[in-house]
Amino acid sequence: MEKYKVVVCDHIHEAGLEMLQNDPQIDYVFAADVDKTALLDVIADADVAITRSSTDVDDKFIGAAKQMKAIVRAGVGVDNVDIDGCSKEGIIVMNVPTANTIAAVELTMAHMLSCMRMFPYSHDHLKNQRIWKREKWYGYELKGKKLGIIGFGNIGSRVGVRCKAFEMDVVAYDPYIPASKATDLGVKYTDSFDEILGCDIITIHTPKNSETIDIIGADEIAKMKDGVVLVNCARGGLYNEEALYDGLKSGKIRFAGIDVFKKEPATDHPLLDLDNIVVSPHLGANTFESQYNIGTQAAQQAIEAAKGIAFPNAFNLPIDETKIPAFVKPFLELGQKIGFMASELNRAPIVSIKVSAQGDIAEYLDSLSTFVTVGTLADKTGDTINYVNASFIAEQKGIKIETSAELDSSAYKNLISVKLTTDKRVVDIDATIFEEGVQRIVEVNGFDLDVEPKGNFTLFKNTDVPGVIGKVGSLLARNGVNIGDFRLGRNSNGEALAVIITDTPVKDAALSELSALEECISVDTVRL
Numbered sequence: 231m232e233k234y235k236v237v238v239c240d241h242i243h244e245a246g247l248e249m250l251q252n253d254p255q256i257d258y259v260f261a262a263d264v265d266k267t268a269l270l271d272v273i274a275d276a277d278v279a280i281t282r283s284s285t286d287v288d289d290k291f292i293g294a295a296k297q298m299k300a301i302v303r304a305g306v307g308v309d310n311v312d313i314d315g316c317s318k319e320g321i322i323v324m325n326v327p328t329a330n331t332i333a334a335v336e337l338t339m340a341h342m343l344s345c346m347r348m349f350p351y352s353h354d355h356l357k358n359q360r361i362w363k364r365e366k367w368y369g370y371e372l373k374g375k376k377l378g379i380i381g382f383g384n385i386g387s388r389v390g391v392r393c394k395a396f397e398m399d400v401v402a403y404d405p406y407i408p409a410s411k412a413t414d415l416g417v418k419y420t421d422s423f424d425e426i427l428g429c430d431i432i433t434i435h436t437p438k439n440s441e442t443i444d445i446i447g448a449d450e451i452a453k454m455k456d457g458v459v460l461v462n463c464a465r466g467g468l469y470n471e472e473a474l475y476d477g478l479k480s481g482k483i484r485f486a487g488i489d490v491f492k493k494e495p496a497t498d499h500p501l502l503d504l505d506n507i508v509v510s511p512h513l514g515a516n517t518f519e520s521q522y523n524i525g526t527q528a529a530q531q532a533i534e535a536a537k538g539i540a541f542p543n544a545f546n547l548p549i550d551e552t553k554i555p556a557f558v559k560p561f562l563e564l565g566q567k568i569g570f571m572a573s574e575l576n577r578a579p580i581v582s583i584k585v586s587a588q589g590d591i592a593e594y595l596d597s598l599s600t601f602v603t604v605g606t607l608a609d610k611t612g613d614t615i616n617y618v619n620a621s622f623i624a625e626q627k628g629i630k631i632e633t634s635a636e637l638d639s640s641a642y643k644n645l646i647s648v649k650l651t652t653d654k655r656v657v658d659i660d661a662t663i664f665e666e667g668v669q670r671i672v673e674v675n676g677f678d679l680d681v682e683p684k685g686n687f688t689l690f691k692n693t694d695v696p697g698v699i700g701k702v703g704s705l706l707a708r709n710g711v712n713i714g715d716f717r718l719g720r721n722s723n724g725e726a727l728a729v730i731i732t733d734t735p736v737k738d739a740a741l742s743e744l745s746a747l748e749e750c751i752s753v754d755t756v757r758l
């Protein structure tokens with residue numbers, strides 16, 4: 231069995247580590263406590279690395295990662311990942327985009343309220359200095375204040391919604407969204423940065439890049455209202471730190487709530503000397519809920535990437551973004567996944583791969599076919615497959631690749647089908663993505679299904695007679711296997727196909743028992 235090395239470079243939730251531990255094909259190394267120089271040796275033969283903001287993926291890291299296929303940034307910001315450098319070495323960079331959104335939103339609210347009511351200071355006064363001085367702690371209300379949000383993405387937009395509930399007058403500045411994204415939420419949209427600078431409170435939620443570094447500097451602060459409040463729970467350096475310090479020192483900025491610093495850890499930062507600032511040590515993602523979500527999603531993405539099943543949330547897939555619209559990208563990922571699934575269900579020398587598409591995605595058949603081929607051949611040909619060499623390797627192996635744009639005859643807006651022919655049999659899988667981004671396998675070998683391509687799959691085909699579901703259920707229970715989901719498809723030949731998704735992989739002994747059932751036609755497993 232092929233094994234893959236995944237190095238966890240920073241702390242992630244235990245549940246994510248367990249997922250890596252429980253996958254028989256993954257050898258994982260927990261290196262969060264390893265010194266960053268020693269880490270370079272640990273990653274030398276790694277297939278995938280999971281990183282957070284404490285690990286910079288810079289030229290040293292990339293140079294040391296000789297076999298790396300992918301990096302999963304367990305969080306949103308990839309400003310500490312050299313994406314171009316990774317692309318040059320063929321390393322795919324992924325993030326986990328929305329798992330910590332709510333945690334960052336709520337921390338922003340905590341900072342905003344702390345700035346208005348100064349309660350970290352009054353808390354310290356009472357708790358640590360034992361002073362009861364109510365007249366010292368007059369603050370301000372959020373109600374009626376004008377809030378300027380710079381960057382109206384996942385976090386900024388949710389901050390906007392919460393601030394509307396506080397009866398604030400909310401205005402968003404984000405040149406990369408349609409105005410309706412704000413106005414639909416009852417938030418005013420502006421394309422005037424000066425309007426934002428004129429607000430009572432300003433909060434920023436953009437990525438950190440060449441356009442946003444120092445987006446607020448001395449000149450912008452000079453244009454602000456006296457007594458403005460600034461919040462930054464996005465990235466250090468979006469507000470120029472020297473200008474922020476001067477503004478706070480002079481009292482032009484009344485208060486600031488800051489979670490992030492240009493250089494972290496920031497234990498010796500001049501901003502910490504001021505007494506009109508509330509700070510936290512980059513805690514935007516620090517809730518148990520978000521760490522669970524990020525840890526498990528990062529582990530899932532790392533497993534999929536290591537095996538070549540899919541590269542979800544990738545930044546640098548070899549796709550020309552100007553030629554391939556955003557809605558097609560998830561279908562490419564899905565195509566790779568069902569290509570992988572088809573080849574796992576049909577483990578024999580491959581004769582041909584046929585990729586068909588219906589709907590608007592049919593225009594992008596060549597790209598779909600490349601991704602399906604990568605998934606199908608991932609680690610099955612003894613070669614390292616990537617998006618550049620996939621069709622070349624297929625050709626070298628004598629595998630015929632066919633594509634076809636089908637007529638729109640199905641009930642689905644877009645449908646991708648993979649038909650994998652080996653010298654033993656044919657496996658045919660159809661899949662789609664619904665409007666909400668939900669991936670679904672809708673047909674396997676002529677059996678209609680409705681199942682998410684994720685988890686430990688056992689495909690049990692049987693003669694369609696009464697009592698089989700009960701037998702299969704109790705057999706698995708006897709073998710200590712818990713069923714998470716059970717989907718059934720039937721055909722007109724008196725056969726049924728059960729797709730059983732289990733919490734843990736079904737072991738060989740149980741598979742043999744399943745095959746021995748008199749109704750059984752075939753049993754296959756695949757882990758996605």
Ligand SMILES: NC(=O)C1=CN([C@@H]2O[C@H](COP(=O)(O)OP(=O)(O)OC[C@H]3O[C@@H](n4cnc5c(N)ncnc54)[C@H](O)[C@@H]3O)[C@@H](O)[C@H]2O)C=CC1
Nearest residue numbers: 307334381382383384385404406435436437463464514515
């Ligand atoms: N403090 C913490 O622990 C955390 C920090 N973050 C950071 O928060 C920030 C926002 O994250 P998300 O909302 O998830 O990202 P997102 O990608 O959903 O939203 C970012 C928004 O910024 C906009 N934007 C880009 N350039 C802009 C510009 N020049 N002016 C105005 N808007 C611009 C984009 O159009 C987008 O709508 C990121 O920097 C991320 O790294 C995220 C999670 C936790």
Ligand SMILES: O=C(O)CCC(=O)C(=O)O
Nearest residue numbers: 282283284305306307515
């Ligand atoms: O967990 C981390 O590394 C911090 C979270 C963060 O800043 C992000 O997701 O962008």
